Amino acid sequence: MLIAAPAQSPTAVRLENVSKSFGTSATPILAPLDLTVEAGEFVAILGPSGCGKSTLLRLLSGLASPSSGRITVDGHPPGQGDDLAYVFQDATLLPWLDVSANVETLLRLRHVPAAERARRRDDALALVRLSDRARAYPRQLSGGQKMRVSLARALATEPRVLLLDEPFGALDEMTRDRLGEELLAIRERQRWTALFVTHSVAEAVFLASRILILAARPGRVAHDLRIDLPYPRNQDTRRDPSYLRLVADVSARLRAVDPEAASPAA
Amino acid sequence: MNPRVLRWLLPLVLAVLLLAGWQALHQSLPPSRRFLLPGLPQLAGAFQVHGPALLVAARYTALAALGGFALAAVIAAGFSLLLASSGLVRATLYPYLMGLQMVPVIIIAPILILWVGPGAPSVILVTFLITFFPLVVNTTQGLLSVDRSHLDLFRMGRAARWQELLLLRAPAALPYFFTGLRIAAILAPIGALTADYLVGSSSGGRSGLGITALLFSARNEIPALYATALVGCVLGFALVAAVSGLSWLVLHRWHDSYSPSDK
Numbered sequence: 001m002l003i004a005a006p007a008q009s010p011t012a013v014r015l016e017n018v019s020k021s022f023g024t025s026a027t028p029i030l031a032p033l034d035l036t037v038e039a040g041e042f043v044a045i046l047g048p049s050g051c052g053k054s055t056l057l058r059l060l061s062g063l064a065s066p067s068s069g070r071i072t073v074d075g076h077p078p079g080q081g082d083d084l085a086y087v088f089q090d091a092t093l094l095p096w097l098d099v100s101a102n103v104e105t106l107l108r109l110r111h112v113p114a115a116e117r118a119r120r121r122d123d124a125l126a127l128v129r130l131s132d133r134a135r136a137y138p139r140q141l142s143g144g145q146k147m148r149v150s151l152a153r154a155l156a157t158e159p160r161v162l163l164l165d166e167p168f169g170a171l172d173e174m175t176r177d178r179l180g181e182e183l184l185a186i187r188e189r190q191r192w193t194a195l196f197v198t199h200s201v202a203e204a205v206f207l208a209s210r211i212l213i214l215a216a217r218p219g220r221v222a223h224d225l226r227i228d229l230p231y232p233r234n235q236d237t238r239r240d241p242s243y244l245r246l247v248a249d250v251s252a253r254l255r256a257v258d259p260e261a262a263s264p265a266a
Numbered sequence: 267m268n269p270r271v272l273r274w275l276l277p278l279v280l281a282v283l284l285l286a287g288w289q290a291l292h293q294s295l296p297p298s299r300r301f302l303l304p305g306l307p308q309l310a311g312a313f314q315v316h317g318p319a320l321l322v323a324a325r326y327t328a329l330a331a332l333g334g335f336a337l338a339a340v341i342a343a344g345f346s347l348l349l350a351s352s353g354l355v356r357a358t359l360y361p362y363l364m365g366l367q368m369v370p371v372i373i374i375a376p377i378l379i380l381w382v383g384p385g386a387p388s389v390i391l392v393t394f395l396i397t398f399f400p401l402v403v404n405t406t407q408g409l410l411s412v413d414r415s416h417l418d419l420f421r422m423g424r425a426a427r428w429q430e431l432l433l434l435r436a437p438a439a440l441p442y443f444f445t446g447l448r449i450a451a452i453l454a455p456i457g458a459l460t461a462d463y464l465v466g467s468s469s470g471g472r473s474g475l476g477i478t479a480l481l482f483s484a485r486n487e488i489p490a491l492y493a494t495a496l497v498g499c500v501l502g503f504a505l506v507a508a509v510s511g512l513s514w515l516v517l518h519r520w521h522d523s524y525s526p527s528d529k
Contacts, residue, residue: 061422079424086422093417096437096520108433109423137520 011072012161012193013037013060020088020219021053029055031218032069037210039160042187042194044204044211046250048258060195061086068139074160082110085159087167089147093138093153099125100134103152110157124156127186144175145163151183155190159227168203176200178236180207181235184233201254205246206233213250215257222257225250304489307498312489320478321355324497327474330386331458331501334393336451341394342401343443349402350409350435351427367399375464385467389474392461397450404449407436441521444513451509455501475501 015035021028030052037043045053058064059071062079074083103124107117128148138146141171147167154162162251166178180203182256187194198204204211205227213223229243237243285306292305304312313320349356349363371392378388412435420430462476475498482490518524 063418063421086419088418090415090416092413092419093436094416094437094438095522103434105419106423109420109425109429139520139522139525 010035010039012039012041012074013195014070014072015059016070018066018071020052020058020059020064021043021067028067028231030059030066030219031220033220035212035221037193037195039193040191042207042209043195043196044208045195045214046199046201046204046211046254047214047219047222048158048216050219051214051216053214054165054204055219056214057086057195057197058166060084060161082157083160085154085162086156087150087154087162087164089166089169091138091143091150093146093149095131095138098134099130099136099138099141101147102138102149103156106153106157120156120158121152127155128152128182132175143171144179147171147179148182151179151186157192159192160262162192164193164194166197166199177206181234183207184231188232200236201251202209202247205229205243205250206237211250213253213257223253225253301488304492308489309492312487312493316482316490316493320475320493320497323473323475323478323494324501326386326472327389327455327458327462327476327498328501328504330389330462330474331393331454332504333386333390334456334458335397335505337390338394338397338401338450338454339447342398342405342446346402346405346409346439346443347431347436349406350439353429356406363399363402369395371395371460372464375461379465384465385472387457388465389461392459392465393454396457397453400441400449400453401446404446405439405443408439411442414437441517441523444509446518447509447513448506451505452502454505455498459498472527 013035014037015033017032017034019032020029020030029050033056034123041049045056047053055064059066059069060073060078061084062077071078074081076083078084093217094105098106103121104117107120112120122131122136128151129144130152131147133145133149138149141149142155151167171179176257184207194202194207196207205262208227209231211223211225212221213225214220215222225244229237229240229246288303289306292300292303295303301502345363349359375388382388382391409431416434416438417430420434425433457472459476459479462474463480464476464500466473466477475494479491479494482494514524
């Protein structure tokens with residue numbers, strides 16, 4: 001079930017001089033921004049609130065349009081290709097559909113034929129290890145399970161670019177760590193480029209091959225860091241001295257960017 | 267005590283207390299005024315004498331209520347989808363929808379008779395007019411009260427407008443629709459009864475509870491009037507129970523109002 005992304009364009013996401021303002025406000029949410037993400041990168045985005053992290057994802061997904069500049073996602077303008085999937089902060093499952101139908105929702109919107117839909121649904125549920133809960137309704141699931149269904153719904157579209165907006169933010173730390181490990185394991189089998197917004201430095205360092213630290217007012221890239229820890233990463237990575245050093249280093253940089261951050265981000 | 271037993275026992279205890287209170291109130295009245303509140307034996311007597319006639323009338327009223335109710339439910343569902351489709355449509359149609367509810371039924375009843383004829387058609391039409399508004403208001407509210415994040419999901423999935431309406435808004439509105447149905451279920455028998463009173467036809471044995479009440483009233487049969495009112499209540503209860511059952515069937519698997527932790 002290994003799904004190889006066809007080598008199309010090596011650049012997954014490109015922003016050229018992109019800015020975003022709301023209304024007539026003097027300070028833009030995002031200052032003119034240039035950013036290139038290559039296919040296969042796992043980019044974590046950190047930054048104080050108001051730095052435009054979520055706005056950036058909404059621009060990439062086509063839910064919002066930039067005030068200026070040009071965006072391409074896998075060669076298309078945002079919101080035009082079928083190769084992007086979005087995992088929201090909340091699981092956003094439809095409560096009246098069971099797990100199986102929830103995973104199929106986006107495929108149904110795209111008129112994917114039933115047989116193909118079923119295959120992709122089963123594959124995605126297997127990836128998040130919830131095959132045995134296919135008939136359950138969302139309210140019967142734990143927070144972590146709901147988020148895994150939400151992830152499966154995105155993965156079922158077989159995306160080349162996956163946008164994740166603090167997907168594990170509402171979960172307890174153990175669940176969050178385990179889901180992080182699962183996410184990386186899934187990525188070994190289904191290669192996509194990830195842009196992952198988070199508040200957790202540890203999570204960012206553990207997952208990402210590259211970390212962007214944004215500064216606020218206006219939103220801009222303050223640091224663009226490579227994380228050279230080798231993949232596959234697992235529980236042992238969290239005890240690796242170089243991992244711990246990176247967490248400390250990134251935390252310090254984040255605090256420097258965000259003077260209001262009183263407590264060290266965990 | 268077992269809470270499940272209590273759920274049945276307490277309403278029963280209350281019923282017994284209410285009946286006892288009723289009888290006590292009846293006996294506390296001076297004998298010359300007791301006809302205003304007939305005692306339980308007189309009520310039972312009225313049921314015995316008029317039972318068969320009441321049953322026939324109740325059946326007629328129940329069918330008319332059901333007809334008007336069903337008609338209103340179907341048309342309200344369609345009309346709500348139309349209202350939810352755009353703010354402009356809402357702004358245009360909403361005042362007239364309210365106007366429909368504000369039309370004084372007593373005044374237009376004679377006109378309705380001229381339109382559709384006396385008897386069942388008029389009764390169904392009046393019931394429809396009375397139940398339509400709460401159905402549309404609730405359902406439209408439901409169609410518009412969709413989670414922001416679910417809308418984002420559908421926009422991300424580049425859903426067509428009809429997909430958003432039928433796959434997202436319509437199921438999300440179901441609980442609201444059932445709230446409207448419940449209100450309509452209470453109003454429908456009252457509407458059908460009132461309509462029968464106003465526009466019913468007593469010819470050919472096709473009369474409902476309204477006409478029956480009219481006759482009892484003319485003959486000053488107070489216990490029979492009470493009995494008629496009671497039968498009307500029972501109709502309302504039966505319809506509400508049916509709607510609740512339907513609501514449970516459709517919603518219990520997913521909606522929070524049927525959450526198992528609540529029991």
